[in-house]
Amino acid sequence: MHSRRRKGPGWISRFDRHLVRGVSRFPGGNHDDFLRLLSASANHGKLWMGAAAVIAVFPGKPRRAALHGLLAQAVASTVTNVVFKTLLPRTRPLPEHLPVFRFVHPQPTSSSMPSGHSASAIAFAVGAGLVKPSLGAALAPAAAAVAYSRVHTGAHWPSDVLFGSAIGAGAALITRKWWPVRPPIPDTARTWTSAPELPGGDGLSIVVNTLGGSFTEETAAALQEVFPKAYINSVASGENLLQEIRSTATFPGTKALGVWGGDGTVGAAASAAIEHSLPLLVLPGGTLNHFARDAGIGSLKDALKAAAGGEAALADVGVVSVERGLAGNPETVELIMLNTASIGMYPNLVRRREHLQPALGKPLAGVVAMFRTFAAGTPTTLIVDGVRHRLWIAYVGRGRYYPRDHAPLMRPVLDDGVLDVRMITADESLARLRLLWSVLTGTVATSRITHLREATRLRVDSAGSPMVLAVDGEVLAGVRSAEFRVERRALTYYSPQP
The missing domain is CATH 1.20.144.10 (Phosphatidic acid phosphatase type 2/haloperoxidase)
Structure with missing residues (x-):
């Protein structure tokens, strides 16, 4: 030999x-x-x-x-x-x-x-x-x-x-x-502005969604202790949340609107704050606290510091015009989008990733979640800005999220003026194999099946049967079309300065 x-x-x-x-x-x-x-x-x-x-x-x-x-x-x-x-x-x-x-x-x-x-x-x-x-x-x-x-x-x-x-x-x-090395995430940046100082919560009206987030019987008492001079409206089961948010925003002497609840509740409160020209104080009471986290409010202590000192910044908001119902009798609804919207399997992907992340870490949890989500999933046919696509995911973020791949997690700037549009398509041959291979090799962001771009306007139409649209975690069924646009620096929000 x-x-x-x-x-x-x-x-x-x-x-x-x-x-x-x-x-x-x-x-x-x-x-x-x-x-x-x-x-x-x-x-x-x-x-x-x-x-x-x-x-x-x-x-x-x-x-x-x-x-x-x-x-x-x-x-x-x-x-x-x-x-x-x-x-x-x-x-x-x-x-x-x-x-x-x-x-x-x-x-x-x-x-x-x-x-x-x-x-x-x-x-x-x-x-x-x-x-x-x-x-x-x-x-x-x-x-x-x-x-x-x-x-x-x-x-x-x-x-x-x-x-x-x-x-x-x-x-x-x-x-x-x-498995590309991810580029560094930009530093957090704010466009600072003035807002009323609220010592002890004086002039602050807070709406609390008792059905959302981490609410317990002690929540209202804890808020009253932190903000002893604030007006607190706890919305119970059976009450109309939107009406209660509007009534809280117009409570006599209100200088700022506070909100405790999930992303949907925060979005409704932001709409009321913009309508009544009030700064918004987002309290960390939601399940995931997306906007509170991006605003730098991770605890009631952070919220108290920002409110007492009048420390505030400006944020863009997304406006989503949704057409629902029968083709001959459509209903148009306009929603405020603070964080994200999605069509397809993105909500399932996020839920799986959040569940696996504590044990596996963010990158590996994202890979496993992608495999589980897309192994047996079915793509959706949509028309995006006039172009027909078969899509696994259509994702729209209000602002640039990082990392720039299929698993956006952080948003360091809240007033960059753009919509972060991400689509994973099934238009190509052997679509499922392409997708799973790109997940395995970590090349989803650079694969031909992934389309990343930024826009200030976007239109999505259903191609046949109505679609299901999730806006800041709130699910809307029977959607025939959705138009997205950016309103620059429309929201003033409290944020603790460094």
Whole structure:
């Protein structure tokens, strides 16, 4: 078997033998045992899988780095062992080339060219480092030691190690396009403005939706304690929420409108605040608190600081004109959109992602949620700005959300004047396979099935049966068309200054 293997071009062989002779002159010592054990620990990628398991304990970038490292390692190992070891058969170093006490036993029987250990080691370290550079720097010495150990123990020639290392680095760079490093999220920016100071809640009227968010029996009492001078209207089951919001906004002496509830309640309160030229204080009482989070109000303490100091900013609002009902007798409704609207399977995707996120972290939770949502889903046919599409998701955000992919999470600027339009289409052939592959490789944002753009106006029409539209979490059925536009800096909202 060995007789059929090449020794390589003459200059490479001379280069290898020269370096091996230098290594053979190193004195023996404990480092021989260490390098032999290190080399053995990397067999079949065990060392890097163990490292990935430890790194993945930490959510966020470390977990994403571990995932990318493993993906790069898998690609490098496959290319090395399946492709190049077959195409480039080569005899490994012989016992006379190195001291016998250092020589690996038993020596591998596969081709020496290239080094699979080196490919896996460099692929994992570079792959992880592309996501989190400090982690890559910490892994680099271990990866380099594994690569060198293959020469030190006589398992490979130096050129095998260099070629394997190049394959590993290449695999990391190629898979970086599959799991691209997300660009940084811009810093939070506000357009500050003046608003009435409300010490102790003086002049503040708060509407509380007792059916929404995290309301408990102690909520109203807690609000009264934080804002002792405020008027608080707790809306119970059976009462008309919209009417109660309007009556709260017009309560005598009202200088600002406060709201406790989910996204739908906050949107209705924003509409009333705009109508009556009142600043809005959004309290963190909703299930997800999207606008409160973006406004920088994560607690009642933040809300109290902003209200007492008159600290406020301006936000754009989205206006959605919805046509519902029968074609011959349509009903038109106009809604305020503070956060997002969606058609298709986006609400199911969000619910699954939020459920999985605490255990898996944001990136991996998004991948698993996408697989579960689209594995058996059915696309919807819609007409978007006059163009017919088969869509998995049509998503409209009021303002630029980040990251710029299928799983928007953060909105650092509330008055950028745009609608964030994202569509994942099923127009292409093999639509479901394309979608699942792009999810697996992390290329949804760059795939042909994904369409990302910004607009100030957008129109969506149903193509046949009416569609279901969700606006800030409130679901509207029987929708025939929806027009979206942006009203620049129409809402004044309280936000604590840094």
